[in-house]
Amino acid sequence: MTEPDFLTATRATYETVAQAYTEAQSQALDGRPYDRAFLSLFAELVREQQGPRRVADVGCGPGHITAVLRDLGLDAFGLDISPAMLAQARKAHPELEFREASILDLTVTDTSLDGIVALFSFNTVPARYLSKAFEGFAKALRPGGLVMLSFSVRDEPTDMTTWLDHEVSLPLQRLVPEEVVRALTAAGLTVRAQLVREPHPPHETRPYATVIAARPSTWGVTA
Structure with a gap:
């Protein structure tokens, strides 16, 4: 099967x-108070669930967020499409555990995870692939x-033609909260919270959105 161009x-x-x-991400969360707060909230919500607290950091890059999730009490592992990034994470x-996978194929067992985090991993994903992901x-x-x-x-x-x-x-796709929420809902997930925030200089230059959604406790029934 041919790999999509965006991957x-x-x-x-x-x-x-x-x-x-x-090197650029080594202190990334220092300038992202909203991300720190949402990661703490996410971890608290996962810890409230009955289960092993197994969480995948999708698009983990050098593993800095995976480590934060571990420090927040979760059994976190990282997934990334880039072998070079995975080498950086393992170093x-x-x-921690890091494995190669794409956003369209997590290569994990069905119903094996208590949570999934994807921070800025969807900026390259065309809208037509959101529901599949x-x-x-x-x-x-x-x-x-x-x-x-x-x-x-x-x-x-x-x-994007130059970076670092x-x-x-690298094509950066149109991505707006309303379309993301519709795709989550179409996939059977229930949106629990969402926030759109203005840029937080100097680390952010455009608006950012955070969305938390859940798989219903009874599949097919809105929780």
């Missing part, structure tokens, strides 16, 4: 910038399991 472009870009991205956090998330979650997404709000697609002093070719 190929995403992998190639992160293979190119892996070292520079790791920085040898005590979220259907995979829903299948991976146990009943009551949670999803937390954060993404850049963008009304029109654009192409490297030449890249």
Whole structure:
């Protein structure tokens, strides 16, 4: 089966910038108070569920968020499409598990997860693939399991040609909260909370959205 172009472009870009991205993200959460707060909230909600607290960090990059989730009391592991990024993650956090996977195929057992975090992992995903990705998330979650997404709000697609002093070719997709919520709902997930926030300089340059959704405890019935 042919891989969608956006996955190929995403992998190639992160293979190119892996070292520079790791260095840039080393203190990333220091300037993101909303992300820190939502990660703490997400962890608290997962801990309230009965289960092993198994959580996947999708698009984990160098594993800095995976480590935060671990420190918040979750059994966290990382998934990423880029082997170079995974090498950075394993080097920085040898005590954690990291595996290669794409956002369209998490390569996990159905109903094996208590939570999924995807911070800025959907900015390269075209709208027509959102429902497919979220259907995979829903299948991976146990009943009551949670999803937390954060993404850049963008009304029109654009192409990134330089990043972190490297030449890249990465299409950034239109991504607005209303369309993301519709795709989550179409996949059978129930939105629990959402927030759109203005940029928080100097670390953010455009609006960002965070959405928390859940797989209903009784599949097919809105909880």
